[in-house]
Amino acid sequence: MEFELDEEQRLLRRTVRETVAKVRERPEDQQWQTYRDLGWLEAPPFELTLILEELGYAADPTPFLATATWFAPLTGRLPDGSGTAVFDGTGRYVLDADRADEIALLTPEGVVVVPGSRLTPERVPVLDPRLHVAHVDARPLAAGVPDLALTGLAATAVGACRRVLDLVLEHVKRRTQFGRPIGSFQAVQHKAADMYVAIERARALTHYAALTIAEDDAQRTRAAHMAKAAAGECQRTVFRSGLQLFGAMGFTWENELQLHLKRAQSCDLLLGTASVHRKALLPV
Structure with missing residues (x-):
């Protein structure tokens, strides 16, 4: 497998980054329509x-993640509007279920697609106020999670962690103590380095998982577990060090930092934390 981005992939990443920066202040429905x-x-x-990853960096509020990585992998098509899926044997904490036009249900008889309104999903509060998560009353359900769903959450968490690191670096360059920027202190540099290493490790495993899915490799499920576990471990390192390096400012609602910390942690909690996926990698 080739891990270096080619010219087209670098162009795509740059285009996405520029487009998201342009539209992020627009109403949510306009952002969603732009992406479509x-x-x-x-x-x-x-x-x-x-x-x-770029949408995670911007704490994207649209149903893009669920539509692309929860609904589409189960049904083999894109929804009529927005979509999500109910799997893992439960109808708890389903991403974007409260606003999906179509919901794919993984049942013992196969995948069934129903209009979102038919299931009367109930939105529940989660850490990230911009994230839509709901409980769905659907029976019976079968256990199983698409590899792309785990990989998509991992990529989103990596993007959020990248944004936290960028905010931290900007802050420690401006904030002074004892007449010097705090970014010049060795202890601060060590924490920033730990954050960077954790992000790059999680990003590499996420890219590996995506490549195995693209090639339908036999290791795709194992790779998806590895990516989700690494992203969860990454967000814990970034959450702890990022909040500490921001000091009291990091706790305030007015500070952008809290949005990205919550997005990263929510991605870890959805569909199992890092420990759950580490256990899934153990030999039976």
């Missing part, structure tokens, strides 16, 4: 991972 019009939902697995 650009055909991002139809991107192959690896390119989709690059897109999701």
